[in-house]
Amino acid sequence: MADNAAQKIVPGGWIVHVITENFPEAFKLAFLKLNRDNHYEYTPIALLATQLVNGENYVALAEQKIYGNPIIKNYVRIIFYAKFDAKELSDVEISSITPLPHDCVWVMIPDGQRVYVADIIREYEKSQQNSNQAIADEWEKDAIVADWPKDIDDAIAVLNERLGLSYKMIACVGKRVLNGVDYAIVAEQSVMRCPDEKNVVFVQFHAFEGKITIYSVELILEGHAKPIPGGIVIEPCAGLPKDVQEEFDSVMKHCGGMDVKPFAYLGYQVVNGTNRFIVAEVTPKYMWAKKRISLVTINAQDNSIKFVDIH
The missing domain is CATH 3.10.450 (Nuclear Transport Factor 2; Chain: A,)
Structure with a gap:
């Protein structure tokens, strides 16, 4: 290993x-x-x-x-x-x-x-418990932040037809072939009537013969477009900015037992240091491990790290 x-x-x-x-x-x-x-x-x-x-x-x-x-x-x-x-x-x-x-x-x-x-x-x-069985329709959890399939652009277009909300793609985090293709994506969500409100959501949808069916839109991170005291600022980008990468590396030096591969930055929150919100592929280091997609929160001031599974 x-x-x-x-x-x-x-x-x-x-x-x-x-x-x-x-x-x-x-x-x-x-x-x-x-x-x-x-x-x-x-x-x-x-x-x-x-x-x-x-x-x-x-x-x-x-x-x-x-x-x-x-x-x-x-x-x-x-x-x-x-x-x-x-x-x-x-x-x-x-x-x-x-x-x-x-x-x-x-x-x-x-x-x-x-x-x-x-x-x-x-x-x-x-x-x-002998429950480690292969599942035929298991999700492929490989993050894509560029050059994603056209089905995803079509899904974003369908989402943007919803009144009062607009969406921008951040990353594709999963795909499953099952009577067509199921996709899982992370997207930025803006509230039209409240320009300062901005969120990050997890979306699952199905694509089959050019038809898009949205299964679910789940809130991952609720925040704002501009800084407010104690609030979360949403500013997504592919990869990590240099300063965030340095903070991430600093925190990970004190934590072992897993392989964490960040692929997108979501934003930050200033409170007792700075909380950084990251999306990453996380694979614990053991023989039964399966990769998952997680919201990772780090704080370099107190060397803390938290994981919340997204997919």
């Missing part, structure tokens, strides 16, 4: 490197030791981070069950040490086992970095 966002390797520093399969030998030894030495059964879910010392420290995400009562389970963070070329149980030392909240989203590693695990846990549970 690929690493998370590129990191400057500091001697003795923690490196976020999420793996959900083909675990190293030391990892296997640690879980063998855990399952021999405790009244619990531990199942490895992911290796989250490593640290090179005189040997290697590991941070793992695992499922913990009570022997004889598999219904009761928890998710835990396990930190352990292993000698280089560990081959025996004595070469591994368990440092800590920390229970995680039931609604756990992030796991903190010892140096303060956070690794996103909510989707790893969710998809692990799905795999345990």
Whole structure:
């Protein structure tokens, strides 16, 4: 598996490197030791981070069950040490086992970095229920910000026939071939009677033999054309402006566990720093992961990042 966002390797520093399969030998030894030495059964879910010392420290995400009562389970963070070329149980030392909240989203590693695990846990549970089945009519979620199909221009024209509203295309975020073609797009919406009102919406429609059928128009972001105190300013563009890209890179240095590819900027809000609103392809880094389209909100002042799925 690929690493998370590129990191400057500091001697003795923690490196976020999420793996959900083909675990190293030391990892296997640690879980063998855990399952021999405790009244619990531990199942490895992911290796989250490593640290090179005189040997290697590991941070793992695992499922913990009570022997004889598999219904009761928890998710835990396990930190352990292993000698280089560990081959025996004595070469591994368990440092800590920390229970995680039931609604756990992030796991903190010892140096303060956070690794996103909510989707790893969710998809692990799905795999345990044997629900990871291929769906024949699954959406292709590849963002397009230019040279999109003519069907999309036709759909925007149909939308603009609606009284009181006007629409501009921002990006196509999904396509599905099903008795014609279903499309999912993100668009800018202006309210004609209130020139200062501007929103971002998620639109799904069907195209078949030149006919457009609008399925839904859902509000993603409600805002304004001009700055007002505490308000969201909508100013969409393809890609990220240079300053926003720098802020995004700064925030992502502190977050691992997912691949985030921004493709459009939506706007900003000045409040306790500056919230930046971005649309991105988001793929958690684990073997069951599926790409999704998300509204990503970052704030470089407090290094925060939030995700809301759009599609």
